[in-house]
Amino acid sequence: xxxxxxxxxxxxxxxxxxxxxxxxxxxxxxxxxxxxxxxxxxxxxxxxxxxxxxxxxxxxxxxxxxxxxxxxxxxxxxxxxxxxxxxxxxxxxxxxxxxxxxxxxxxxxxxxxxxxxxxxxxxxxxxxxxxxxxxxxxxxxxxxxxxxxxxxxxxxxxxxxxxxxxxxxxxxxxxxxxxxxxxxxxxxxxxxxxxxxxxxxxxxxxxxxxxxxxxxxxxxxxxxxxxxxxxxxxxxxxxxxxxxxxxxxxxxxxxxxxxxxxxxxxxxxxxxxxxxxxxxxxxxxxxxxxxxxxxxxxxxxxxxxxxxxxxxxxxxxxxxxxxxxxxxxxxxxxxxxxxxxxxxxxxxxxxxxxxxxxxxxxxxxxxxxxxxxxxxxxxxxxxxxxxxxxxxxxxxxxxx
Amino acid sequence: xxxxxxxxxxxxxxxxxxxxxxxxxxxxxxxxxxxxxxxxxxxxxxxxxxxxxxxxxxxxxxxxxxxxxxxxxxxxxxxxxxxxxxxxxxxxxxxxxxxxxxxxxxxxxxxxxxxxxxxxxxxxxxxxxxxxxxxxxxxxxxxxxxxxxxxxxxxxxxxxxxxxxxxxxxxxxxxxxxxxxxxxxxxxxxxxxxxxxxxxxxxxxxxxxxxxxxxxxxxxxxxxxxxxxxxxxxxxxxxxxxxxxxxxxxxxxxxxxxxxxxxxxxxxxxxxxxxxxxxxxxxxxxxxxxxxxxxxxxxxxxxxxxxxxxxxxxxxxxxxxxxxxxxxxxxxxxxxxxxxxxxxxxxxxxxxxxxxxxxxxxxxxxxxxxxxxxxxxxxxxxxxxxxxxxxxxxxxxxxx
Numbered sequence: 001x002x003x004x005x006x007x008x009x010x011x012x013x014x015x016x017x018x019x020x021x022x023x024x025x026x027x028x029x030x031x032x033x034x035x036x037x038x039x040x041x042x043x044x045x046x047x048x049x050x051x052x053x054x055x056x057x058x059x060x061x062x063x064x065x066x067x068x069x070x071x072x073x074x075x076x077x078x079x080x081x082x083x084x085x086x087x088x089x090x091x092x093x094x095x096x097x098x099x100x101x102x103x104x105x106x107x108x109x110x111x112x113x114x115x116x117x118x119x120x121x122x123x124x125x126x127x128x129x130x131x132x133x134x135x136x137x138x139x140x141x142x143x144x145x146x147x148x149x150x151x152x153x154x155x156x157x158x159x160x161x162x163x164x165x166x167x168x169x170x171x172x173x174x175x176x177x178x179x180x181x182x183x184x185x186x187x188x189x190x191x192x193x194x195x196x197x198x199x200x201x202x203x204x205x206x207x208x209x210x211x212x213x214x215x216x217x218x219x220x221x222x223x224x225x226x227x228x229x230x231x232x233x234x235x236x237x238x239x240x241x242x243x244x245x246x247x248x249x250x251x252x253x254x255x256x257x258x259x260x261x262x263x264x265x266x267x268x269x270x271x272x273x274x275x276x277x278x279x280x281x282x283x284x285x286x287x288x289x290x291x292x293x294x295x296x297x298x299x300x301x302x303x304x305x306x307x308x309x310x311x312x313x314x315x316x317x318x319x320x321x322x323x324x325x326x327x328x329x330x331x332x333x334x335x336x337x338x339x340x341x342x343x344x345x346x347x348x349x350x351x352x353x354x355x356x357x358x359x360x361x362x363x364x365x366x367x368x369x370x371x372x373x374x375x376x377x378x379x380x381x382x383x384x385x386x387x388x389x390x391x392x393x394x395x396x397x398x399x400x
Numbered sequence: 401x402x403x404x405x406x407x408x409x410x411x412x413x414x415x416x417x418x419x420x421x422x423x424x425x426x427x428x429x430x431x432x433x434x435x436x437x438x439x440x441x442x443x444x445x446x447x448x449x450x451x452x453x454x455x456x457x458x459x460x461x462x463x464x465x466x467x468x469x470x471x472x473x474x475x476x477x478x479x480x481x482x483x484x485x486x487x488x489x490x491x492x493x494x495x496x497x498x499x500x501x502x503x504x505x506x507x508x509x510x511x512x513x514x515x516x517x518x519x520x521x522x523x524x525x526x527x528x529x530x531x532x533x534x535x536x537x538x539x540x541x542x543x544x545x546x547x548x549x550x551x552x553x554x555x556x557x558x559x560x561x562x563x564x565x566x567x568x569x570x571x572x573x574x575x576x577x578x579x580x581x582x583x584x585x586x587x588x589x590x591x592x593x594x595x596x597x598x599x600x601x602x603x604x605x606x607x608x609x610x611x612x613x614x615x616x617x618x619x620x621x622x623x624x625x626x627x628x629x630x631x632x633x634x635x636x637x638x639x640x641x642x643x644x645x646x647x648x649x650x651x652x653x654x655x656x657x658x659x660x661x662x663x664x665x666x667x668x669x670x671x672x673x674x675x676x677x678x679x680x681x682x683x684x685x686x687x688x689x690x691x692x693x694x695x696x697x698x699x700x701x702x703x704x705x706x707x708x709x710x711x712x713x714x715x716x717x718x719x720x721x722x723x724x725x726x727x728x729x730x731x732x733x734x735x736x737x738x739x740x741x742x743x744x745x746x747x748x749x750x751x752x753x754x755x756x757x758x759x760x761x762x763x764x765x766x767x768x769x770x771x772x773x774x775x776x777x778x779x780x781x782x783x784x785x786x787x788x789x790x791x792x793x794x795x796x797x798x799x800x
Contacts, residue, residue, distance in 0.1 A: 001597070001635070001659070005599065007665065008511065008513055008518070008537065008567075038467050039466075041463070044462060044465045044466075046665045049457075061444070062448065063650075065440075065650040066649060067438050077700070100500055100678070101674055104674040108676065111408065111536060112411065113408055114408050115410070118408070133672050133673070167406050167408075235401070236401045237671045249466060250464055251681075265407065265411065269414060272532040272535065273507045276652075278650060278652045279650035279651075280681070281651075281678055281680070281681065291699065
């Protein structure tokens with residue numbers, strides 16, 4: 001059977017990533033890896049999870065093992081609504097839909113908003129997984145750069161020329177994957193201006209928001225928009241949250257928060273997409289969040305901020321001339337810029353043979369694949385000694 | 401904000417179901433409901449689940465709480481591959497991808513195969529949730545009726561006239577939702593002939609397959625195709641399985657089985673869609689399946705078959721002239737055909753006021769909404785007494 005012939009046209013946009021394939025090769029014991037942007041499993045609140053399961057089974061677990069509603073488990077949506085209020089977003093459980101991880105929120109938002117040929121505005125670079133999710137709906141990408149004075153009319157004309165209209169701006173706001181950068185308040189406000197002018201949605205990816213180590217918290221875009229418009233029901237921002245970085249990713253629990261008009265459309269998509277997120281997992285996350293969220297996240301901030309400090313200090317010590325990097329105030333990532341003649345993917349291939357240190361080459365984070373001289377390093381998984389040795393090796397690789 | 405204006409064109413195909421809204425009204429204590437097609441929570445193997453969680457936490461649960469691969473947890477894929485062999489489908493774990501329930505398999509298969517304007521062949525009536533999943537990809541539907549001699553050329557011409565090509569035939573094969581009917585072997589073979597002639601895929605929804613009470617098991621379509629072609633890698637059938645009816649739906653674990661060529665494309669869709677299904681839930685289902693699957697399913701068959709017997713006997717006793725119904729050999733559903741001048745939705749609205757018995761009106765199961773004089777009854781949730789009383793009331797409603 002010739003499968004290519006029956007695949008939908010979107011299949012051409014959904015190719016296997018060469019980098020992911022390369023990274024598989026790197027999962028060998030003598031490799032020091034800064035590639036995976038994943039939480040340290042030694043830090044999971046395992047006993048809180050164990051207690052939550054025990055509690056659910058004490059009550060028979062009949063409800064947790066059964067089908068449930070597409071919008072999500074009400075007690076968890078209540079906890080999240082209360083949590084959102086603490087970060088400047090007053091809302092009700094009807095403004096929240098639970099997703100199977102925040103990757104699913106991105107997929108469903110693409111599904112809700114994008115027809116082929118429409119334009120999505122994204123950072124240059126941006127989260128690779130967001131591009132992967134949106135690609136399925138065959139959009140064009142244009143560069144969102146709130147630092148320039150590019151006009152709404154210019155964005156609109158570019159989108160029209162590409163065969164659609166601007167449907168949304170997507171951005172990872174705090175300690176972004178891959179750059180570790182945080183969008184400042186002026187840029188957030190500028191995106192809201194632009195959104196009103198273009199009558200588009202705003203997708204705020206807040207996956208790392210709880211992991212701020214230092215510096216002053218900047219209000220979420222949705223909080224700024226509520227401050228402008230007085231009510232979440234008037235807002236165009238859809239906030240995507242996740243428990244993957246704050247509690248554990250293996251249960252796949254995230255959420256979207258926005259106006260009921262948008263959330264009710266998302267619920268239809270969810271119903272058609274997978275009926276609902278695991279009832280058990282929602283019930284468990286609800287209990288764990290109530291019991292340990294604040295204390296646990298405080299501990300994560302402490303541990304990860306030390307690792308960031310070690311990495312930044314090691315970079316200072318070992319990077320040769322011509323290499324620069326970001327100084328994240330939270331999250332899991334540092335973004336290196338190497339001299340323009342170097343290419344991240346070639347460096348990784350070379351590293352496999354020589355220094356045995358792994359990272360993610362930067363090109364795949366650019367929607368147009370235009371820039372190759374970046375490396376993403378994650379400090380979430382490694383101890384001080386490993387960071388020291390890994391960055392030392394990276395220095396040798398880059399100096400070579 | 402005018403959300404309609406930013407929604408993708410598919411939004412017009414994803415409307416809230418009036419029936420679902422009506423059914424919400426029916427969730428009142430004095431209503432006898434045959435509406436929900438859901439398993440009886442009293443029959444869940446809760447203690448086997450409890451043991452599985454305990455075992456995982458004894459090992460620290462670090463792996464189960466972490467990210468994992470998009471194709472799914474290998475031990476579970478191994479169990480499923482062995483299980484598939486017992487129903488005539490020899491395959492390897494590379495032929496299996498885990499999904500978040502089999503609804504997600506339908507969504508991702510639609511995403512893999514359908515461009516707007518393509519044609520999907522479906523039963524008339526068919527599973528409403530499959531239509532919901534496929535609708536997001538804006539297909540046309542044509543009636544799959546393997547009992548007629550309609551030629552492949554005729555299907556192909558109809559699809560071309562509608563602006564695309566026939567991409568797949570979808571069918572629920574055993575004790576189908578909503579009809580309770582089982583596709584006979586000749587019809588399965590005819591679909592395979594047609595698939596080869598049309599060079600299309602075949603989506604075999606086997607959600608209820610394990611719940612056969614009596615009669616002789618008919619080989620899955622994928623088994624028949626392997627028998628023809630010698631190797632699953634040559635096959636065009638994609639088999640969708642689920643633990644929702646055999647173990648419990650609340651963990652959302654299903655699978656797709658097919659040629660590696662198709663499965664590897666599904667894995668790309670999964671990666672972009674939600675990264676992976678809950679690691680914990682896969683590890684738990686793996687343990688529960690290994691420990692209790694066969695015995696548990698044998699118990700379910702016994703209990704549900706008694707309920708079916710009660711329902712069929714009560715229908716014999718209470719249905720007025722002019723009403724006919726199916727006699728399922730398994731599953732959860734009986735499908736009633738009432739006189740043509742009656743309409744299921746009107747009957748349900750009337751029942752709300754008078755007899756207080758609930759069912760699902762049949763129209764939503766027809767891709768073209770053409771036929772209104774059917775009711776779907778589920779026998780999975782009710783005891784003998786409730787079935788007796790509910791069917792008695794239904795008889796009064798229909799005789800009125």
